[in-house]
Structure formats: structure tokens, C-alpha cells
Amino acid sequence: MTSNANPSSAQLLKQELQKLGKQPVGAELEHSSEQLRQLYAGCSDVVFRPFLIGGQTNAFLLYIDGLSDAEAIEKSIIAPLMQVQMQPSAAEGLPKLVSQTITVSSTKPVTTFAQVMEAVANGMPVLLRDQEAGGVAFGLPQWEKRTIEEPGAESGIRGPREGFTETLRVNTSMLRRIIKSPLLKLEMMTIGEYTQTNVAIAYIKGLADETLIEETRARLSRIRIDGILESGNIEELIEDSPWSPFPQMMNTERPDVVAAALLEGRAAILIEGTPFVLVAPITFFSLLQTPEDYYQRFMVSTFIRWLRYMFLLMSLLLPSLYVAVLTYHQEMVPGSLLVSMATAREPVPFPALIEALIMEITFEALREAGIRLPKQVGAAVSIVGALVIGQAAVQAGLVSAPMVIVVAITGIASFMMPRYIAGIAVRLMRFPLIMLAGTFGLLGIMLGIIAIVLHMCSIRSLGVPYLSTLATFKGRELKDVLIRGPLWMMDERPRLTGDSDAIRQAPGQMPGPQHGGE
Amino acid sequence: MQMKEQISAFQMALMMYPTVLATGFLALPSVSAHYAGSDMWLAPLFASFSGFLGIFCAVKLHQRFPGQTVVQYGEQIVGRWLGKLIGLGYFIYLAHRLGTISRQYAEFVEGNFLFRTPNLIVICTIVLLAGLAVRGGIEVMARSAVIFTPIFIFPIFFLLLLFPDLNYHHMFPVLDHGLVPVLQGSIAPQAWFNEYFLISFILPKLANAGEGGKWGYISFSAVLVSLVYVDLICLFLLGEDTGSKTYPVLVAFRFLSVADLFENLEALLLAMWVFGNFVKISVFYYAAVTSFTQCLNLQDYRVYVLPVGIIGIAFSLWDLPTYPSLVQHLRLAAPFEILLFLSAIPLLLLIIAALSGKSKAAAQGS
Secondary structure (H helix, E strand, O other), X not given: OOOOOOOOHHHHHHHHHHHHHHOEOOOOHHXXXXXXXXXXXXXOOEEEEEEEEOOOEEEEEEXXXXXXXXXXXXXXXXXXXHHOOOOOOOOOHHHHHHXXXXXXXXXXXXXXXXXXXXXXXXXXXXXXXXXXXXEEEEOOEOOOOOOOOOOOOOOOOOXXXXXXXXXXXXXXXXXXXXOOOOOEEEEEEEEOOOOOXXXXXXXXXXXXXXXXXXXXXXXXXXXXOOOOOOHHHHHHHHOOOOOOOOOOOEEEOOHHHHHHHHHOXXXXXXXXXXXXXXXEOOOHXXXXXXXXXXXXXXXXXXXXXXXXXXHHHHHHHHHXXXXXXXXXXXXXXXXXXXXXXXXXXXXXXXXXXHHHHHHHHHXXXXXXXXXXXXXXHHHHHHHHHHHHXXXXXXHOOOOOHHHHHHHHHHHHHHHOOOOHHHHHHHHHHHHHHHHHHHHHOHXXXXXXXXXHHHHHHHOEEOOEEOOOOOOOOOHHHHHHOOOOOOHHHOOEOOOOOOOOOOEOOOOOOOOOHHHOOO | OOOOOOEOHHHHHHHHHHHHHHHHHHHHHHHHXXXXXXXXXXXXXXXXXXXXXXXXXXXXXXXXXXXXXXXXXXXXXXXXXXXXXXXXXXXXXXXXXXXXXXXXXXXXXXXXXXXXXXXXHHHHHHHHHHHHHHHHOHHHHHHXXXXXXXXXXXXXXXXXXXXXXXXXXXXXXXXXOOHHHHHHHOHHHHHHHHHHHHHHHHHHHEOOHHHHHHHHHHHHHHHHHHHHHHHHHHHHHHHHHHHHOXXXXXXXXXXXXXXXXXXXXXXXXXXXXXXXXXXXXXXXXXXXHHHHHHHXXXXXXXXXXXXXXXXXXXXXXXOOOOHHHHHHHHHHHHHHHHHHHHHHHHHHHHHHHHHHOOOHHHHHHO
16 A cells, blocks of 8 residues: 555545545435435446435435345335325424334434445445435345354254354354343454455453453454455454464354353454354464363263374374384384384385375375365265275385375374364474474474474464463363363363453352252 | 563473483483492482572572572672673583583484484584574473473383383492492582572573572472482392493383383483473573673673574584593583582672672662
8 A cells, every 4th residue: 555646546536435435415415316326336236216205305215235125115214204294394304204203123323425335335224315414324234144054164963053154243143142241242343445344353341351352453453454255364464473384363153162262251253254253362272172072071071182182193293203213213113013014115116205295295185175176076086085095006006005094094183173274284284294204203203393382382372372271381270171170170261361350150069969959 | 562571480390300300311320320339329319419509599699689690690799890701601601501412412312313414413403493492582481391391201200111120139238338439429410400500590580489499499309309210210220230331211211111012112212302402402592692691781682592502503513523522521521610600609609699798679779
């Protein structure tokens, strides 16, 4: 956005639009309607509906076809106004008329052209009357929206089945249905010069640290961009460490996940047009937890968590360990296993490093193809993948069977990550580790681990250290990281930034027959 | 933007544990056994005095001059020029130690795992990573230590699997040759334990400085117990032979074989060695950089991380052409160097400060 001597036509248009937006809507209907017609010239979806109020006064209604409820407009705005008998004096004005005749529940006065544009774009028809400055916008938005469905990317066995949709209002209503307290705040703002995307910051006052909300607000309002299409756009513009492969915000489609985060004092960012809601601040461990961890019995959840941690390490390290051991440290493999591995590798012409890279890259390609392909061809990919990569490649002596097993286990392990973005970050880290293993053996892997841990120790999510709880060693909160402690033991909220209400529930709620009330 | 960096006393304790033991585990049993024979396990106990002294000096001096390191209060205690001299001495000593530690690290990796990789590459990689940690600040170092120290501690429990092969008769008769060999054997552990004085550089960064001493002593006690434990394992397994092995612990790990599955566990030792030495090198690196910037009153220490690292790498190769010369340096020169900088000077500073009644409050009052 450099301002040079000869502004481009786009800049001229923008300036004109801004100038017009600041003007008040005048009393002369002819003039203002002409201005609006010019403004919306070429917008075939904008409807101008001139009519006479009570058969005398000129008026017209402006709305966008498909964004407002046309039937309701007809029934509860135009019809009553045309049939109105009494002639309100000029002093009483439009608001009085509206309050007496119109049955629409929500109305809003508009005075400038900017307000008119905003109201119309949000599906609110605007009424302007001759001899009177300003107008009234009616809350009658209605457009086609997807029904609430089960979230596709986050399925589970136990837990609510509804997921967010693309409509912001529906999403906020889902949150409000879960958290009914008026302390749940939903602050609105618009981002994007052309898209004018509505964005809501959700938090619970008193639980979320005040500075945290301020910081979120400040970072969001710093964004200057033409359009926001998905929460990913916003995430990339407000995160703490842009040069990191690790996601510093969680995105989720599930209202219960967002509600749980809000109850822990985090903030959520809801964006119009996407079912993915951002949650921040998070730690790395929030990305390794599922909402179901808290709905199942705690022992089961603890077991599953450990399993997940184990496979996280596997998906990161298994291929590189295999390469390192095979290339440099054969003596570490038990004798009989070494013999069978050597037999399997005998026809393979490549060194282990190349073999691993070939297989890993092919696997990643298969995975990506599986996502992008139309559903009808999806099956073909898996057949080709299984046959060509698995069976044929081994028989042709291009790769060894143990390597196929290693890659397959690694693939499954990476799909165990409950958050896709976390899984993919870990998968990305695997390639440098394989390289290091091929050049420095075990030492290389360890150096790689040190580098990764150092990086994770140095990044933050909205000011909260990424490896918080573990690396900052908060003893009490560890019971929700190393294990999943029973609900009746987790009396305190995790401490994020600043001080906020720490007590989550009354202590000593461990159930038992003596507390039965019999 | 720059927040005041703070860590907890507990994190400091976790950082200091590998700082002493990373190289200590491998080197000390052999050195102690060389002098004390079957009484080698008593050597750490006799040496423990110096560790407690180091922590005591650091804590007492920090109480007198809160928020300052030895380089800063050194100036206040003995005057500007002498203080600068001491600060410069610390910098040179710490940079030199940074070099010798990385050399020790590289020699072990090379002698036992990567036989043909050049020394310089092994040294450079670890110093580079430690440099990244130092550049990230004490918080990053502390957080990574919380993750690395457990990885460092965990493998030593595997030595318990040696149980069937341990013969406790090796430790008898206790004190057969009197106290003198034990005292001789305790000189090397003393030097290592002295390194606890390095908390002088960390204490100013503590959020709960009052607990620094407590956690320092706890950390040191853990070191003491671990070292006696490792000494005993080596003694029970190898007997009088311990003194003739370069790395008795490596022998123990190689000896391990349980159910044909846990075999050749020296990979675990390599993990211990790499992660432990990473923490150790980054603590010395941090101390070296801090003493350099404070000695010259420089503001942003991050700029000087790389140059100090290069000096450290130079020290790691300079005048130490072969491994035997490194061993000779470690046996003959290093104990005096360590004793001077980590025991004698701190103790002298503390005595002078106590006698002249100098403290930060007094300095501000005058």
C-alpha cells in the first residue's frame, strides 16, 4: 500500500467509496436513491423497491436478493406501510412510523452511506423515506446455509455430534447454547477490505486474562488485508512465531472443544464463512488431546494418551532410527533379527537412507492424493498404493519388506495425532531427521531432537510457552498432561497468563456410597 | 518486547544436575578408582565438601548482592580494576572450559561411536546447538533442561539390570589402605563438584531467589547419591579393574544383556552423553557469554553468543593435539584451574565482603 503520485484506479475507487461512506444520507430521496443506484450499478443481486407510504409519501426499500427474507419483507414491511392510514407529521418521523406499524423484531437506524452498505451486505433491508434524512435497517437476514452436521475432521465415539457451520451466527448460537451465562462475551469486528468478514472474539469475562483478550484484539485489528477466506488466513497473521512448522493455535469444528477451552480461560476466534474456529493460547499438549479424553473413564483416557505419546515419538523417530541402526550401528540389533533384515535387504540396490526417503515421500504422495481425489477414485488410489508400493516394490527388489513395515507403522502413528495440523508438523520434522540419521547415525538423531526441543521451548502461543506445563514444570497441572486425572481431582484451571479465577469446581467431589444421600 | 526472563529454582536444580554429572559419570569412577581402589565410592562423599562450599559461597554472595553475578559483585568487592581482571579471568576460564568440555564430548563420541568423523564437526554441531539455546535465553535453556535431564537420568536405572552380576564383596575391606588414597581420589570429584558455583550466574534469574540455595543443595545431594551409586555399580561389577578402564560405565552398559532383547545398550549411554553434555555445555556457554558482556558492560548479550562460541571451539582444539594430551590436561591442570576460579576466588570474595561489610545496600548507601 504505497501512496505514489499517480494513484491507480483501484485506489481512486477506494477513496471515492470511503468519501461516499462518510456522507450522511440526505433528506432528498431522489438524490440519495440516485447515489445508491450508482453505487450498486452492475450489482444484479441488489433490489431497489420504490413504493408509496400510505399512498402519499415516496419511499424505497433496498436489499440484496438471496440475503434477506423476501417474504417477510413483503408481509411485514411493505404491506403494512402501504396500507397505513394515519399521516404522521414530519416531526414524528420514520422511527415513530416504524414502531407503530412494522412487526419486524429488530430495527436499527442508519445515518451514513457506510452504515447503509454494511446493513445491506449483512442481509438487512434498508428503508429510506422522502423528506427525511437517514433510514432504518430491519433485521431480516436469511440465506441458504448448510445444516448442522457432524464434524468431518474430528469424529469420535462419545460426545456431542454437532459441528460448526459456515455461518457465524449459527456458530455463536451453538456456543451460547452451551454457555448460557451472560459472562460469555462475543466481541465483533470486521476484517478484510473487500470481504468485510465478520470475526468474533469469544471469551468468558473473569476467566480469561484481561491482557490476553486485549492482545488478541490488538493483533486482530492490526490486520490490513483485502480478504479473509478461512481461519488459516487469520492464524497466519497473528501467530507468535511465523517461522515455525508447529501450529500455535488450535482449530476445531466442535463447539464442545471451544466451550471447554473458554472455560479454561482461553479465547476463541470465530470467523464468518468457515466452520473452523481458532483457539488460543494453546500448548503443544492441547494438540495431543481429544475432547473424548474427558468423556471417557479416566483410566481408559490415560492409557490412550500414553499410547498417543508413544506413537508420536514413533512417527517422529522410527524411520530415522531404522536408517541409523542399519547404516552405522548394526551391532545394536539382536543377532537373529539382524540376519533376517540383512536377507531382506540383500536384493535392494539403494542405501537405507535413499530407501527410506523413497518410501516416505511416496507415502506422503499417496496420502495427499487420497485427500484430493474425488471419492469415486479414492478406492483406486488405495489399491494402487497397497499393491504397487507394498507388494510389487518388495518383489521387484526396489525396497525391503522391513522398510515397508517401518513406513506403514509410521504412517499409522502419524494418523493417531488427534489434530491433523500437529500430525503434519511432526511428519515434516521426520525428513530432516532421516537425513541426519543417514549422515551422523544416532548422534545425528539426538542432535535433531535437541534442535526440535529447543525450538519448541522457544516458541509461544499468545505469550504462553509452547511446552508449558511440562517444560515449566507446574506440578499440579501435570496430572492433565502425563495422565488424564479423574475429573474430581482437577479442581483448578490451568494457569495460562496473568492471574484469573483458578478454582474450577468444589474440592472433594470424589463420589462413593457414603456421598450417596441415602 | 523484551520481558524479564525468569526461571524457577527447581528448573535451576534440573539444569545443574547434568552440568556436573554429564562428564562426571564417565570420567570420575575411573579417576577415583585409580587412586582409591575399592574405596572409590567414598571419594565423592569426601569431595562433597567442595560442592556445598560452592553453593554456600554463591548463595551468600548473592544475598549480599541480589541480582548480580560474580563478575558484577567482584567489581564492587575488590574495586573496579581488580574486579575487571577477575571478570576477564572468569571469561577466559569459562570459554576454555567450554572448549575442553566439548572436546571431551567429541572424543568420547568419536572413540566409541563415529570412528571416522572429524573432531571439529562433532564439536561444532553441539556448540552450535548450545549457542542456539543460549541465544534463546535462560528460559529456553531451563525449559529444555526440564525435558533433557530426565532423559539423562533415566538410563542409569538400566544399570540395575546388572544385578545378577554384581558382587558386593569387591568393596571389602573398607579403608584397607587408610584415608590418604581416598582423599587423593576425591580431588577429581572435588573439581567437578566445584562447578556448582556456576549457580552464581543463574541465581539472579530466579523468580524465587530465596529458594535457590535449597534447590541447589537438593540438586547437589542428588548428584552425590547418583555418583556413589554409579561408583558402587562399577566397583561391584569390575572390582579393582575399574581404575584401568577409561570409561567403566561404558563397559557396564556393554555388559548388559537381559533376555536377549536388551543388548548392547550403549546407545542409551550415547543418549545420556549427548543430552547431558548439551545441558552442560549450554550452562558453561551461558556463563561465558554472561561474564563477557558483564565484564565489558555490554547491553545485548545475544550478539556475542556466536563469537564466544568460536573462541570456545578454538580452545577445544588449541594445544590439545591428541586425546592423551587432553587427559593430561584434565588430570594435571584442570583441577587447579577449577579450584582457583570456582572455590578460591569465590571464598576470598565472600571473606573480603564479610570483613569489609560490603553489600549492595551498603554500596548504594555510600
